[in-house]
Amino acid sequence: MSPMAAATASGGAAPRVAVVGGGIAGLAAALRLLETARARGAPCDVQVIEADGRVGGKVRTERTGGFVIEQGPDSLVASKPHGIQLARHLGLDADLVAPGPAAGRTFIVWNGRLQPMPPGFALGVPVSARALWSSPLFGFAGKLRASLEPFIPPRRDGADEPVAAFLRRRLGREVTERLAAPLLAGVASGDPEVLSIQATFPQLVQLEREFGSLVRGMARQRRTGGANRTNRRSAVAAAATQPGERGAGGSPAAGVRTPFVTLRGGLGQLAAAAAQRIEALGGRIITGARITAIEPVSTPGTAGGAAGGPTGYRLTAADGSTQVVDGLVLAVPAWAAASLVEPFLPAVAERLAAIPYKPTAVVALAYPEERAGRLDGSGFIVPPGERRFITACTWVSSKWPGTAPPGMALLRAFGGRPGEDPLVLPDEELVARVRADLAELAGVEGEPALVRVYRWPRAIPQYPVGHLDRMAAVRAALQEHPRLVLAGAGYFGMGVPDCIRQGEAAAEALWAVLQG
Template structure:
């Protein structure tokens, strides 16, 4: 039985097609919002969203720790891409958008919290004086990085591992103490495996064009600084980024979409002109098109018979797991904490990979809970997911031990929470763009089907939203206006 809501069109002779969106993370919700005209103009389809879990939002999730509302997943969006801002404004959150405070981050390395050096691109320095002043790398590491000025240009083809390229130009210490923790904060992966083309395309362009990578980064940053009205690099939402999926879901419902949770999909079947989506409960939904906004592993299962080649490629996409430990303290029991938090390079062997001093970073949180201080740590990355099997008490204990050593925090938190994100972040190894291109080429033979999500064209929230909009466009053969999709990866 098809339980979708029929929304009449202004042209009754041409009813809107029915699109089933499988997956209610931010990419799937963005696709639904585009299809129902929440963003980008009028409705172009009837929409049913099927989410397997009890809630919408995927890796965007809010919760309470010690009576304080916090993000338990992603906490900010890249504001220099327009998609997340556009979507938030469209669903009534324009006034809630807030950039972080001016508090600066540090790197916990070589036995101390050291200021994040200015003038870098994903850890690749454009200013050796600023790098020297930070103390992040040793004098030997600085000397090795300075050799970049005399080295011949490194020949780089279509792709190379980020760590491999940077180590060849600037030395291993730049990779270990700067690139690795910054890149790991985005992908929870390893710099020696992550694709330069997929993860840092700006750096690939510099590598292919410039002899000196440091001079190239410096020039790129100088050009960006000439913008007379630079937007904040990142922004958050008053009350947490976890508010965004709920607001999008509400807007989609108000626009006539049907959204269901606790509805996993068992199979897809293609007929001559349409699709049948079968839920694990045995319900069959007829659809003119399908958007798969699910992890690559789930897409591989659903496409195993329809497109075995694409399914094999999708099944090869690996994911990394991580745990977030949120700690709430009585502010009076803490001394002043510097900045917005710190990164911990894996080379130093610490348990945690990063800590965010959330009450310093987000003005809305400081205002909402002035007597409390909330911070969080992250543990685990690709091939190191065994940490997720530790019980909550052990993860809290390991976090507190590192916080004591790094920042002198000896107080006892009055509340804690552990959030585990199993298979949380897809990995982008060398060759990832080519893999995605092969998948999309193979699926071109299945009209009315599109994929979207973090596994393909970017793991950030704006990239996932843009991918949802692209999928909506693909299955309805419409056009996305230029102000909706920047085209930036």
């Protein structure tokens, strides 16, 4: 009997829920369902079904020879509480660590050289005239145009637009192309000419709407934000050095603010601890089982059918085994969810399939410190105009002390510009191109002591213009299927805390329907 088929042989009246997808969103959903059921004294049969041989999705950590190497995201944004809250809930509080002292300094490549990220900018917006006019990145004309930003009329029609178009409209072409757009593209890991400003940086839209000007809005926040203002600027600068979320050095003391935290030993501990807790609560985790088809079913007289829609779903696995569940959380990428719901929700499937995903190659390299070049910061970003293969590099061991043995330096570089697929290249060429850029930009010399290449064919979902309207239409259509809920990076936030938040919210919505 297959692993999935064996898991279906259960009895009793407890509602049965399948969480398809064992990434961090799916694990968060399963854990919240089980803990809610225990707290309410109402049993719930929960299983996580993962096609891969392991859970965690892109949250993966390799530990080898004293190195801690994140294959995907490497930290949690502290201002989004769901990640840190889950870590503490799972007993990992003592393992939460903050960035080292070097993390406050970030660089941007300009004219083939590393330039310090100019101080006094938040999300690419100058918070003062002095910050703008003292920056060596811009010429007189560019500074003059950006200075006029408070006098540019705000857009009032509420229409969405690309991030780069929004920035050019507010700040002018030069500040946008040399700093703001590359910076925000690094944060969102996408093409600023395509990404939706409303879906990726709604806080900038809100500043324009509320204050009529980004600069005026930032200045107002500067006067009222206190310490939070500094943390916002630091967070954006640090985020620019790599896609997703990142992470740490010393343990954060109570009350001390830091833009990012991670787990000592890597974020992979978070997924492992969540899986362990799920099984301790009686949930089941089934790996190596791919769901290939979903069929709505309706059983007359089934409790909980008052919410309308099907009373359950029949799942078919790749090995032909089937089971019927009362509730379903689809915590898989949008393209995978689209293929599963297409037979009975074709319009939803069409919208989900239209969410693009960007391929990414992560190349980790280790060197003796004396040959690792510059290590006096957290890393650097590379604007598209520089025409380099890499988009960013993190000086991991400088940013997060303890991730490399003494005397060694660990670097992570990222390839995959908009419109390019770095994964068509063999590992040898990927590494060669990364090493060439690091040698020219940062002075890295000689043969690396360690090389790792992590390939992500569909790594990072992109939120193009109109993404929020697309998701609103999906939500409206899914009202006819209240026992089927979505969660994951493709929908309402792609960072680890965002995925945890969505998983927990999906569990709560499904629980309310099952108990209705």
